[in-house]
Every structure is written in structure tokens, then in C-alpha cells.
Amino acid sequence: MSEPTAPPEHTASRPGSTRTGPGRLLVAIYGLFALSACARAGVQIATKFSHAPVAYLLSAFAGAVYILATVTLAAGSPTARRIAVLSCSVELAGVLAVGTWSLADPATFPDATVWSSYGSGYGFVPLVLPVFGLLWLRRWTRRPKTQRTTATSAEDAGEAAGF
Amino acid sequence: MNGAVATTIIVAGLALAGYALLMTALNRRMNVPLLAAVGVLEILLLVQVGIIVARLAGGERPAGLATLIGYLIATPLVPVAAAVWGLMERSRWGPAVIAVAGLVAAVLMVRLHQIWPVIHV
Numbered sequence: 001m002s003e004p005t006a007p008p009e010h011t012a013s014r015p016g017s018t019r020t021g022p023g024r025l026l027v028a029i030y031g032l033f034a035l036s037a038c039a040r041a042g043v044q045i046a047t048k049f050s051h052a053p054v055a056y057l058l059s060a061f062a063g064a065v066y067i068l069a070t071v072t073l074a075a076g077s078p079t080a081r082r083i084a085v086l087s088c089s090v091e092l093a094g095v096l097a098v099g100t101w102s103l104a105d106p107a108t109f110p111d112a113t114v115w116s117s118y119g120s121g122y123g124f125v126p127l128v129l130p131v132f133g134l135l136w137l138r139r140w141t142r143r144p145k146t147q148r149t150t151a152t153s154a155e156d157a158g159e160a161a162g163f
Numbered sequence: 164m165n166g167a168v169a170t171t172i173i174v175a176g177l178a179l180a181g182y183a184l185l186m187t188a189l190n191r192r193m194n195v196p197l198l199a200a201v202g203v204l205e206i207l208l209l210v211q212v213g214i215i216v217a218r219l220a221g222g223e224r225p226a227g228l229a230t231l232i233g234y235l236i237a238t239p240l241v242p243v244a245a246a247v248w249g250l251m252e253r254s255r256w257g258p259a260v261i262a263v264a265g266l267v268a269a270v271l272m273v274r275l276h277q278i279w280p281v282i283h284v
Contacts, residue, residue, distance in 0.1 A: 020252065020254070020256075021252075021254055021256050022256055022259075023256075024248065024249070024251070024252040024254075024256040024257065024259070024260055025256050025259045025260055025263065027248070028245065028248055028260045028263050029263060031244075032263070032267065035237065039233050039237070043227075043229055043230050043233065046229075047229065
């Protein structure tokens with residue numbers, strides 16, 4: 001899983017695009033989260049930024065990552081797929097880091113972000129979504145191997161593809 | 164009065180999600196009954212938006228007015244966007260998109276109640 005320079009495949013031998021099949025569902029959910037995270041962050045930053053600046057800025061960052069993932073998954077070109085892998089990886093790292101941070105230091109988060117407590121306010125969808133995104137994007141990077149190591153190796157692929 | 168509509172939307176949204184997921188499980192594509200159900204959900208959501216707008220027009224105001232207006236704009240767009248995006252898919256994953264719309268409609272009713280508690284569920 002460590003070759004970053006996989007040859008650019010053409011759509012003939014693959015499921016049409018990252019936006020078709022299960023990708024249709026992924027793009028829909030990503031679009032939903034992009035809209036809700038950005039709208040929420042926008043209102044919070046505009047009306048009560050000083051109340052919880054760290055939480056609101058993280059929400060805005062999460063919204064930006066969701067927009068990037070939505071657009072790149074819907075676009076589906078080889079470059080877009082690489083950016084999609086990167087944004088899903090950032091998202092997974094973000095939800096794990098912010099989730100842990102919000103539990104360890106609740107004082108910094110008087111108001112919740114999308115990623116607080118690993119996304120429990122959103123039914124843990126923020127935690128599950130990047131995993132499914134990376135699993136889906138793996139179809140274009142390498143032939144699937146064992147399911148057990150999928151998340152980590154897909155993340156490695158994402159980091160490698162980002163350079 | 165508006166509690167009945169919101170409750171109906173929650174029940175209808177969850178039923179639509181269940182039906183659509185069944186279609187996905189059975190490997191069915193988008194079909195007319197599913198689209199008709201989305202249309203019914205859309206009408207119910209528009210009625211609910213109308214009820215809330217009437218209350219706003221009557222002079223009542225929630226604490227988070229901007230958030231509420233955002234929800235009033237976004238809510239009726241959910242089934243429309245799902246129908247368009249789902250119809251573009253010629254596989255079982257079209258109904259799966261519709262299932263998301265049904266679940267979102269139910270969640271939106273709960274969120275509306277949280278934003279403005281006079282909106283009963």
C-alpha cells in the first residue's frame with residue numbers, strides 16, 4: 001500500500017466514478033454535513049464568536065473539509081480522488097483528535113463542534129463517514145486486501161497520495 | 164395544531180427511510196412509488212414550513228431567528244435534492260439517497276423543536 005504513484009486508471013475498468021454506486025450515497029451524506037457544519041459555524045461565528053472561539057473555528061474547519069470531500073468525490077477525476085483521500089484522512093484524524101480533546105479538556109469546548117465526543121451529537125456519523133469514504137476510495141488505489149487493516153492502510157495511502 | 168404535522172413528518176420520514184432501504188436491500192432502482200412518497204414528504208414539509216412562517220408573521224420570535232430561517236429554507240430542499248441526486252443513479256444506491264432524506268426530515272423536526280420549543284413534535 002505504499003506506492004503513491006499508482007498509474008492513472010481510466011474509467012472503463014472501474015465502477016464509473018466515485019460519485020456513482022455507493023458513492024452516490026456518500027456524496028449525499030457529505031453534502032448534508034458540508035451544509036450543516038458550515039451553516040452552523042457561520043451562525044455561531046457571526047453571532048457569538050467569543051463564547052467558544054476554538055469550538056467554532058474547528059466547526060468551520062470541519063465544514064471546509066466536508067465541502068472539499070463532497071466536491072472531490074462528486075468530481076471523481078484522478079486528481080480529485082487524491083484530494084478526496086487526503087480530505088477523508090484529515091477528517092478521520094480530526095474527528096479522533098477533536099473527539100479526544102473535547103473529552104480531555106471540556107473547558108475549551110463550552111459549545112459543541114461537529115467532531116466533539118467523536119461526533120456523538122450527530123449519531124457518530126462524523127466518525128463513520130471518513131472510514132467509508134476511504135474504503136470506497138480504496139477501489140481506485142489498490143485491489144482490496146483484508147478488511148481488518150483497511151482503515152489504517154487507506155490512511156497511509158492518503159498521506160502518500162497527498163505528496 | 165402544528166404538533167400533528169411534525170409528528171406525521173417524523174413517522175412518514177422514518178417509514179420512507181425504511182421503505183427506501185428495503186428497495187436498496189432488494190437491489191431495486193428508483194421507482195414511481197418511491198418518488199410519490201418523496202412528493203408526499205415534500206408537501207408535509209411545506210405545510211410545516213407554512214405553519215412556522217404563519218407564527219413568525221403573527222409576531223412571535225424565537226431566540227435563534229437566523230438559525231430558524233436557515234432551517235426553513237433548507238428543509239423543503241432536502242427531498243428535492245435527494246430526488247434529483249437519486250434519480251441520476253441507475254442502481255440500488257438511488258433509493259439509499261432517498262432513505263437519507265427521510266431520516267433527515269425526521270431529525271429536522273426534532274431540531275426545529277430544539278431551536279423554537281413552541282414548535283411541538
